[in-house]
Amino acid sequence: xxxxxxxxxxxxxxxxxxxxxxxxxxxxxxxxxxxxxxxxxxxxxxxxxxxxxxxxxxxxxxxxxxxxxxxxxxxxxxxxxxxxxxxxxxxxxxxxxxxxxxxxxxxxxxxxxxxxxxxxxxxxxxxxxxxxxxxxxxxxxxxxxxxxxxxxxxxxxxxxxxxxxxxxxxxxxxxxxxxxxxxxxxxxxxxxxxxxxxxxxxxxxxxxxxxxxxxxxxxxxxxxxxxxxxxxxxxxxxxxxxxxxxxxxxxxxxxxxxxxxxxxxx
Amino acid sequence: xxxxxxxxxxxxxxxxxxxxxxxxxxxxxxxxxxxxxxxxxxxxxxxxxxxxxxxxxxxxxxxxxxxxxxxxxxxxxxxxxxxxxxxxxxxxxxxxxxxxxxxxxxxxxxxxxxxxxxxxxxxxxxxxxxxxxxxxxxxxxxxxxxxxxxxxxxxxxxxxxxxxxxxxxxxxxxxxxxxxxxxxxxxxxxxxxxxxxxxxxxxxxxxxxxxx
Numbered sequence: 130x131x132x133x134x135x136x137x138x139x140x141x142x143x144x145x146x147x148x149x150x151x152x153x154x155x156x157x158x159x160x161x162x163x164x165x166x167x168x169x170x171x172x173x174x175x176x177x178x179x180x181x182x183x184x185x186x187x188x189x190x191x192x193x194x195x196x197x198x199x200x201x202x203x204x205x206x207x208x209x210x211x212x213x214x215x216x217x218x219x220x221x222x223x224x225x226x227x228x229x230x231x232x233x234x235x236x237x238x239x240x241x242x243x244x245x246x247x248x249x250x251x252x253x254x255x256x257x258x259x260x261x262x263x264x265x266x267x268x269x270x271x272x273x274x275x276x277x278x279x280x281x282x283x284x285x286x287x288x289x290x291x292x293x294x295x296x297x298x299x300x301x302x303x304x305x306x307x308x309x310x311x312x313x314x315x316x317x318x319x320x321x322x323x324x325x326x327x328x329x330x331x332x333x334x335x336x337x338x339x340x341x342x343x344x345x346x347x348x349x350x351x352x353x354x355x356x357x358x359x360x361x362x363x364x365x366x367x368x369x370x371x372x373x374x375x376x377x378x379x380x381x382x383x384x385x386x387x388x389x390x391x392x393x394x395x
Numbered sequence: 396x397x398x399x400x401x402x403x404x405x406x407x408x409x410x411x412x413x414x415x416x417x418x419x420x421x422x423x424x425x426x427x428x429x430x431x432x433x434x435x436x437x438x439x440x441x442x443x444x445x446x447x448x449x450x451x452x453x454x455x456x457x458x459x460x461x462x463x464x465x466x467x468x469x470x471x472x473x474x475x476x477x478x479x480x481x482x483x484x485x486x487x488x489x490x491x492x493x494x495x496x497x498x499x500x501x502x503x504x505x506x507x508x509x510x511x512x513x514x515x516x517x518x519x520x521x522x523x524x525x526x527x528x529x530x531x532x533x534x535x536x537x538x539x540x541x542x543x544x545x546x547x548x549x550x551x552x553x554x555x556x557x558x559x560x561x562x563x564x565x566x567x568x569x570x571x572x573x574x575x576x577x578x579x580x581x582x583x584x585x586x587x588x589x590x591x592x593x594x595x596x597x598x599x600x601x602x603x604x605x606x607x
Binding site for chain 1: 438442468469475476478480485499
C-alpha cells in the first residue's frame with residue numbers, strides 16, 4: 130500500500146503502472162467478453178470436459194496432499210537447519226519452479242520412464258510402468274507444485290517461536306510430538322494456504338504432465354490438456370472452459386489472501 | 396537427590412563461574428544485576444543451553460558434563476520451568492497447557508485433564524480452564540504457567556521472575572500463590588528475581604550471581 134502511494138506521486142511511473150495493469154487485465158476481461166455464455170453450461174457438462182474435469186480434480190487433490198505430506202517435513206527441516214548442505218537441498222528442491230514444465234516432464238521420463246533410471250528397475254522388479262498413467266499425472270503435479278508449498282511453508286516455520294519448543298521439551302515432549310502438537314497447530318492457517326497454493330498449481334499443470342503422462346481422454350487428460358485440444362477445433366468451447374478455470378484460480382487467490390490476512394493478525 | 400552445578404555457564408563470549416549444590420526442600424533465591432546470567436543459569440539446568448565447562452548433576456547422575464560429553468536432553472531431565480516470558484502454547488486452552496506435560500509423559504487424556512484441573516485449583520485458576528492461553532491477562536497466564544510447571548511433578552522447579560510484569564494489585568495475591576506452591580513442593584526450587592522482597596519472603600537461602 131505504501132509503495133502505491135509513493136509511485137502515484139510520479140506521473141511517469143504512474144503511467145507505466147497503468148499500462149502494466151491494463152496488460153494483465155485486458156486478456157482476463159477479454160475472455161469474459163468473448164465467452165459464448167449461452168453455451169456455458171452445455172459445454173461444461175459435455176462428456177469430454179466433464180471427464181477431464183473429474184481427472185483434474187482427482188489428480189490435483191491427491192497431488193496436493195502428497196506434496197504436503199512430503200513437503201511439510203522437508204520445509205520444517207529447512208527452516209531449522211542452516212548450513213551449506215541445507216542451502217543446496219533447498220535450491221535443488223525448488224528448482225522445478227523455474228524449470229520449463231516440458232523439461233520437467235522429460236526429466237520425469239528420464240527417471241521414471243520405462244527405460245528410465247528408476248523406472249527400468251521398477252518395471253524389471255515389480256512390473257510397474259508409470260508413464261502415461263494417472264499416477265504419472267499425479268507425480269508430474271507433485272514435482273512442479275511441491276516447490277511452491279516448500280517456499281510458503283518454510284517461511285512460516287521460520288517464524289515459529291523456538292522458545293515454545295524449548296518449553297515443550299522441558300515438559301517432556303519428544304521432537305515429533307512438539308512438531309504435531311505445538312508447531313503445526315500454531316501455523317495451521319498458513320499450512321492450509323500452502324496446501325491450497327500447491328493444489329492450484331497442480332490443477333493448472335500442463336507441460337510436465339502432458340509430456341510424462343500424455344493426453345489420453347478418460348485416463349490422463351486433465352482440464353488444461355482438454356482446453357488445449359478443444360482449442361484446435363472449437364475456439365468458443367475452449368473459451369468456456371478457460372473462463373471456468375480462470376474463476377477457480379482467481380477464487381483461490383482471493384480466498385488465500387483472506388487466509389493470510391487472518392494468519393497475520395493472530 | 397542433590398542438584399549440583401559447577402563450572403562456567405554462558406552463551407557466546409560471556410561466561411560466568413558457578414559452584415553450588417541444592418538439597419530437596421530448599422528454595423534458593425537467585426539474585427544479581429541485569430545480565431548477570433540468571434536466566435542462563437535456569438536454561439543451563441533445564442538443558443536448553445549447554446555448560447561451557449564443568450557439569451550439572453542431579454542425584455549423582457550427570458545431566459550435562461562438558462568433559463565427559465554427557466548430555467541428558469531437556470525432556471528427560473525432571474526439570475520444570477516457569478519462563479520469564481511464560482511461553483504458554485497460545486493455540487491451547489489453559490487446561491490443555493497444564494495437561495501438556497502429562498500427555499507427553501503418557502498419562503491418559505481423562506487422567507491428565509483431572510490432574511491438570513487439580514493444579515489449576517492450587518493456583519486459583521480453575522475458572523480459566525477452558526479459556527485460550529492467548530486471551531489470558533498477565534496475572535492469569537502467570538498462574539497457568541505455574542500450574543503447568545508443577546503438573547508433571549518435577550524434581551527441580553525453576554522459576555524465572557514469576558512475579559515480574561504484574562501490576563502491584565495482583566502481585567500480592569500471586570505472591571501468596573507462589574508461596575503456597577513452594578510450601579507444598581518437596582523437590583528443589585530455584586527462584587530468580589530482581590526484587591529483594593520476593594526473595595526474602597519466598598526463598599530459604601540466596602545466591603548472588605556475578606558478585607565475585
